[in-house]
Amino acid sequence: MCTTVSNWSWRVILILVLLVLPFTDVALGLHITKVVVPTPVAVGDGGWLECEFVDQGQSIYSLKWYLGLDEFYRWTPAENPPIKTFHVKGDPLTVDRSSSHKGRVWIKDVTLGAAGVFRCEVSAEGPDFHTESEIGTMTVVDLPDEEPRITGTQDSYQMHEDVILNCSSPRAQPPASLSFYVNDEPADPLWLTPYHPKEDPETGLETAVLGLRFPLRPRLLRRGAAIVKCTAAILNIYWDSTEVFIPTDAPFHASIMEGQTAIGRGYPAAGSSLLTVLVLAILLLLLPH
Template identity: 40%
Template sequence: MKTLGTKSSLTVTAFLLCIIGLSHAVTIDDVAIPEYKVRGSSARLTCNYSLGDFTLYSLKWYKGDKQFYQYIPGNKKTKNTFLVPGVNVDVDSSDAVTVVLRDVELVTSGKYRCEVITEGPLFHTKIGEGNMTVIDLPDSTPVLEGVKTSYQLRERVHVNCTSPYSKPAATLEWHVNDELVKKPSWLRRYQAQQEPDGLETAVLGLTFVTKRSHFPGGELRLKCVAKIATIYFQSQETSVIETGFLKHTQAEERRHKDHSFFFGSSAPRTTNSCFSWALTAVVVLLNTGFRVDLVQSLL
């Protein structure tokens, strides 16, 4: 029976140690980096990790390839920060897992990664990353321009919706009577206008020819919606009327009033109303076949 040589034994031992080491190696469980943040707010970046049987040597954070924070528990000063444009670390709120950024700016946007390193001699290293985009919200709700107070049938509507001064530019959409406008021929798309400080203004036009179905109840509703990612949603709505439209209920009331008679004890006892009553009675009697001489005797 052959026995393993010294070289073979060392190889097997190294292999077993490798397997044991891998079973207890450090892992990155989750990297929580906010996808979007509003300019001027704070951002919390978290790197959750498991060390197994190992001890943490350091946690480091980078924006791109530039380090801006480190936590080394073995040092007398456990926390250190490094100057990176747009990255303002709140040291008191940061620790061995989380780093907090204050007053985020547009230039704070970018790719962030955490690096976890265990104590020697192995110095296991794991990296996790994610992207964050800082948004500058529009100065106001969408602005509707060119809207008239009323439109005639078969008149062309031509209006614009503007969402001013944001980064990135807002995504705009039009709704007519609560229905999203999808027809390309109705929409006029414009390139975002570049503003100072890198901001942008979005504009979307709407144009169509009115028809009867656009005025249910004599009213046409126009609404513009502005969106940015999942954190901004604002709308502006207005109603216009059909030129010369008379509401159905008013028309019906007038029609009934002009062609009706009133008989009752509460009718005004005036000479004119009595004459009208008598004249109406005569017409009715004649229509029902009463003799003229009898009708004259009644008068």
């Protein structure tokens, strides 16, 4: 029985060694510890690609960066010069060779073509040329050419007339996300009309459009006008806004409404108090003495 237990124990130990050995080999050899790809990046800008690794005594043969299937950067420490760059169709980015070293690469002048998967590949020296690779994804944004535009305004409005406006953020990729505010308060969703972005057939850039329609009620007036603001945002890289005034044809109506509101709350208007005093004085003079 002792022989059976002993044989069983050795089998278990052998299985555990076979299972753990591949992971131990990787842990003690070459492996990538971190890959960082900047995102989002605006067209024309750039950022750092970072590929960190540990070699655990293995000599590095090469480190390469790929965009999709295309290699654009190689660091080979045994060669002179150690850094080489390669042309990629469409020139989606430029490598600053003077700032780059090992796996840390400065890219600039990116285009929309640089959006996608970046891969860092590190290889050890022979005879096995053990290779490790990790990926990161970049989003590239083509920002709008100008601030959002509000169209459809009139010189003046009648009370309770519908205000009908459009806001557009031109020529971007992806299209901007638009929002309307009335007197710094988010517009009622029932007032909004979303439209599909309009694509420029030549550039592929898109113009975002959002409609707004609301009745001009007295409660919306501030000194005879309402303020409408439109904001445009893309991810966490872009934000801009523009404002317009929506005036009434009779601004003093707002003051009258405000005075009536004050009286309704128990605060007499100044003109009303003066008139009351004058009437009482006249009545006192007319009373018989």
